[in-house]
């Protein structure tokens with residue numbers, strides 16, 4: 487229900503296909519029409535007689551079901567335990583229940599004010615070097631498709647030439663943009679996170695703002711910030727108005743246009759720039775990269791995935807990763823140009839992963855409880871400029887980069903990079919300046 491409300495018309499058009507219209511008409515509208523036109527004659531022989539007949543049929547049906555389950559109890563016991571999601575598929579009341587629950591949880595959050603956090607945040611005067619940090623928010627990128635994480639195809643030909651650190655065992659908070667974004671910027675942690683609560687509470691961007699020492703810019707080539715960047719400077723790069731790199735659609739790399747001016751115009755303060763990518767958003771993977779980036783062929787060139795082979799779908803998806811590899815290398819190039827004046831760093835992390843046909847599942851957004859690992863295991867890649875390396879023990883960061891982490895770590899890692907002092911900061915969750923790093927596991931911080 488959350489995803490229905492949070493999907494914009496562009497995403498909707500990617501999902502709107504002829505097959506969908508056909509299914510809607512022939513499997514939905516027409517049967518409903520015929521059933522509606524049918525006339526039933528109820529209890530011709532009197533109410534009680536009909537009730538007895540119904541009760542008899544019901545009892546026979548129920549006993550048959552129970553008998554069959556009993557005879558195959560060994561199979562069903564493990565089957566239902568292994569496939570808890572079945573109760574969502576078979577129960578027609580579940581969507582109705584969800585609508586009511588969704589309406590209530592959103593209604594209750596309408597009137598309340600934003601809770602303020604981290605007002606004690608300061609950057610001490612001893613931090614004299616200015617920071618320029620670019621956080622790239624990936625879209626639908628799955629960890630295992632990056633050759634930096636061991637993928638057999640070369641999808642990182644450019645990043646592999648840079649001194650990057652790839653966290654190969656990193657998990658997202660949720661499986662959709664709307665769920666993951668407020669979580670990864672919040673201080674609740676995957677385990678305690680509730681979207682409605684997170685949107686009513688200030689996030690890491692606000693805490694950095696409280697220091698009065700960080701100039702923040704959010705550039706979006708995706709749908710929007712999902713409520714995260716409402717209180718910071720926000721620019722829309724989905725149209726040619728600001729984005730000079732538009733053909734079939736506006737490209738992620740266009741978000742770097744005019745960025746130098748923003749950096750140059752910022753006097754004295756540190757800078758945080760968030761670039762929210764279109765990335766690998768499906769099902770129209772082929773639209774997500776310019777023709778020159780079609781490295782793996784044949785690639786699926788329709789949004790109706792059922793018309794393509796698995797190989798074609800995977801080729802198109804992998805090409806989106808090749809384009810992200812290029813985009814990130816351009817971000818690093820931009821940071822290198824500013825590394826004399828600033829302590830620079832890039833943090834790239836995706837919002838969630840993607841299913842590409844494993845067990846017949848495609849796309850993302852399954853509830854965490856039942857989501858396959860492909861939808862939650864995401865890339866997280868850091869790069870550091872030369873001057874910031876005085877403050878960072880890169881070997882130590884590399885050493886811990888294969889442990890399990892989650893979006894929980896981003897809040898504290900950003901505080902650490904900007905050297906912010908606040909009671910909210912937990913160095914045990916800071917991936918860069920950690921002391922006694924903790925592994926954060928999916929759904930729970932392991933303490």
Ligand SMILES: [Zn+2]
Nearest residue numbers: 626662663837
């Ligand atoms: Zn997303």
